Amino acid sequence: MRILFLNSVFPGRFRSLAQAFGASQNNTVLFLAETGQKLAIPGVRRLRLAPPAPYESDDPAEKEIVTRLRRGARAGNALLSLRRNGFIPDIVCAAASMGGSFYVRDIFPKAFYVAQGDWFYNNGESHCFFTRGNPRPPADFAPLRVCNLWEYNALGECQLGVTSSLWQRAQYPPALQRDIKVVPSGINTRFFMPGEEKKDGDATGDGVADSWGCASNELVTFCGPMHDPARGFDQFRKCLPRLLELRPNCLVVLAWLDIAQTGRKPGNGADTPSECSETGKAMRRAVDILGIDQSFRARVHLLGARSLKEYRAMLQHSTAHVYLAAPHVFSTGLLEAMACGSLVVASDTPPVREVVQDGVNGFLCDFWDHENMAQKLADVLARASQLGHVRRNARQTVLRSYDADVQTRRFMDLISASMKDRAEG
The missing domain is CATH 3.40.50.2000 (Glycogen Phosphorylase B;)
Known part of the structure; x- marks a missing residue:
């Protein structure tokens, strides 16, 4: 044909x-x-x-x-x-x-x-x-x-x-x-899959945390374009001060460029966007207005463009992954995180509810209520070692339907x- x-x-x-x-x-x-x-x-x-x-x-x-x-x-x-x-x-x-x-x-x-x-x-x-x-x-x-x-x-x-x-x-x-x-x-579920240490549902973010010299076993990740309101970057950054206060050992990683979605080549791998790029400048301004105490800044890391394997490793090491989407379409980033066995905390919006069942294969939070988002994340982090069944259900959802x-x-x-x-x- x-x-x-x-x-x-x-x-x-x-x-x-x-x-x-x-x-x-x-x-x-x-x-x-x-x-x-x-x-x-x-x-x-x-x-x-x-x-x-x-x-x-x-x-x-x-x-x-x-x-x-x-x-x-x-x-x-x-x-x-x-x-x-x-x-x-x-x-x-x-x-x-x-x-x-x-x-x-x-x-x-x-x-x-x-x-x-x-x-x-x-x-x-x-x-x-x-x-x-x-x-x-x-x-x-x-x-x-x-x-x-x-x-x-x-x-x-x-x-x-x-x-x-x-x-x-x-x-x-x-x-x-x-x-x-x-x-x-x-999505390719043979590529996006849990790391060896997460197969029993007990993984934490210590591997990634150690790479920055930070003694933490709680890693919260967020991936998505900061310029698109529908992907909820503003809502996530507003929840950070309260989250960091509630979980003093929590480490946060924000990927300002989702390499898995754009298909762009990875850059030099710097942990902070280039000051010369418009995206880097915008992200720096966003961090400057996070409104968090200076002592918390060392616990918030910004990733430049990463390869697909590095993006996958971030999802595999994540203790909790935040995915927010307005009532439009959801990106495959949600599915990739679930396939890697992440504990997903996602927005309680119609396209997301089609995939995520609260407490079954992930957790839902109010898109607009950053206090609720911070509390939900804190609760998930506190119970992460007991939520292996949620991780497994998340992957099974993707294997079955996506x-x-x-x-x-x-x-x-x-x-x-x-x-x-x-x-x-």
Whole structure:
């Protein structure tokens, strides 16, 4: 078969699926993307797509629609070039939201079109989360409604629409929702797994703590972009003074760049971001306003970019890992921590509750209540040696529902069954 992937980032969400299709010598697999990791996937040929020319406008909605139309036009021209050169795909797998797939159905009308739905914006909990439930001005929704146009187009034209979680599917209108299948994002559970010392559920953070010369067996970790309010960096830093007061032997590590999510190359491994980088300066300012006593500063460490193995080691040594997410989509960082057997303290928000059951495979805390967050963390640290069953349940949750190999096979079976139904219908 001939399979075409179309996404703004290579390989992004389609990595496992592209690997699976590329593994067969009977398949010809092309991947069209603007940016992404510098890696080679066996059996997959990457084609670069020029990003759309920037468009400036005082109207955010106008800027969104023109940018995405330009992206669609550039992608459309690339697809026309493929067609002229004789490449007619049997399957097209494309992201629904960014505009690149706008002309897929027109250019390859006979291809089986799989659209990956990202997010459908509405005026519900997600839209009003940061106003604490208070309405936002009507104009705030204009650029978001523009984003929905591409979801409508892709999911209305495709033969198979998928999204990654029940929470994401629930955001779509009923007319689209009933035809969308849920295929969770999977992770490599053979890579993300507990370290040797954590398999009995009694591990603490002493190995990492010792590397900084700090006599502590309580390590709290947090990973995520500090510039994204939806990932809760501000909420976590506000809980630190109280947490450090409650647990005098606690060590805190904040990873300001989640290397596992971005795919960027690791830097020089400094424990503090470069003062020359904007991210480093912003993180330094954030630490300066933590509001903690100077005597606590030695117990808060900032990590520069680390390799994937170092990121995994941090999760494996963590006594408690904090994961916060607004009611949007959750990243695979939550799954990676759980697969490593971390005691996860996560935000009590709908996308997280789909994965984490309080007291069963992790713990939930109020996204907004930093006092509650500090107390929950302190309680977990105090009982860490008794919570081996929670660690094991966390990993079992990921093995059961979020293993990349399992979900990729399920995705491929879903495509095969849908193609068969289409042929017979």
